[in-house]
Amino acid sequence: MPLRFHNTLTQQLEDFQPLDGKTVRMYTCGPTVYSYVHIGNFRTFTFQDILRRTLRARGFTLDHVMNITDVEDKIIRNAVQHNQSIQQYTAQYTEAFLADSATLRLQRPERLVFATEHITEMAEAIEKLSASNHTYESDGSVYFRIGSFPSYGRLSKINLDGNIAGARVDVDEYEKDDARDFVLWKARKPGEPAWPASCGEGRPGWHIECSVMAMKYLGETIDIHTGGVDLVFPHHENEIAQSEALTGKQFVRYWLHAEHLMVEGQKMSKSLGNFYTLRNILEKGYSPEAVRYLLASSPYRKQLNFTFDGLKGAAASIDRLRNFELRVSGGVFPDGENPEMSARAAQALTAFDAALDDDLNTADALAAVFEYIRDANTAMDSGAFLSANTASARALLSRFDSIFDVLKPTAAESSISDEQIESLIADRSKAKKSRDFDRADQIRAELLDSGVVIEDTRDGVRWKRK
């Protein structure tokens, strides 16, 4: 089955193929670095990571660009409050974002690009748009006239005719011809950072940065563009208008949008007290892998209900996967190969890939892995799993982890070395042999205090760090 994605533009599942058949040119909307990125943002970024990894697993080369928005109203306001330049102010949150992303094992895009490093290109783009009558100037600011772009609204299916009853429409803040016209260049205001441009000193609007940076690095037509659903309108709609008004070519072939995350069944908001950053959650003692698993386990087009029960469940699921991996790598199996078990693993691998190919159905992909694990465990218990079957089991786990990336525990500072652990386990085995179970249990408790779990199996003692 071919790789298929749901395209927001057509609202249909479509077979995916990059324009040149080989390299996927992908642009993902990154964070605005005015504060710590929250867990809802990371739902979207985790989806982008699963997308990246799946594309690579299908053999495509990736050219993935993510922007960092480092000039914007909130940034300016906060920087002024902290008596810092916007560069100083954004640097710390860019750092934090990259660190958090690494904690969640999000692969770095091929290029991270910063808005403030592309002001010249943005000003040039605005100049071209003005030359072709897509803009107008008002009080020193430059606006894009959506009336000049007939297919405006195609992505978001927004109705441009008539009033938007019930909607809040800003009509007075700027002198706009149409309420939905958007700003390309904001005239300089006292105390704000500004750059010189032919249309006057000022700073770029938000939408223009993505168009300019995407096309600079990826070309006029790119394969995939992603973001959260809230970006469909107006951000992505505006990107299309600007870009296609500039080039006359289709800007993006596949638009993919991640649904939002809810927290305990409610919209995440500061006033409800359910607003979390990754750091907030890790401070409560949850592992980064559990967070990653929870964010990745639900398909991206469904709202995800983030709960602490769900996090505990995610951690338990990871334990099950890791226990199986330990059993495969540390178990002693009879010689030979059971062809049925090898076929079972191959079937699971196929099902895993097929689920991901189907618009990244991660829940279905996980089911394929868990079903295999149950069958393999059963076979191990009955002696039907043979030594040569470990290869196909490992192949499946490896494929799984190339996408989900949760098997390897995050290294924690440990007070105890592997040698000390082995030595204590040897002591405990001696104690057990002489039926001194009190001593044996005491050693087990000591190890547990140091974060080491030991388990007695048929094939000897196995241990893992918690």
Next chain:
RNA sequence: GGCGCGGUAGCCAAGUGGUAAGGCAGAGGUCUGCAAAACCUUUAUUCACCGGUUCGAAUCCGGUCCGCGCCUCCA
């Protein structure tokens, strides 16, 4: 008002015409010095509700109710 996503067991969640995946949690059991791990059994005659189409519907159609998002630079 417009556009969009969704309502499946205690919780999370797959399944888009053929007779309800998977994970977590719970109960009982096997194994074990104990524990853990693992396995087995068990937990939705039923998929928000009502009507229709069909041999057959969680899946298609119509209607109703409910949740959420967007409709001003919020993932």
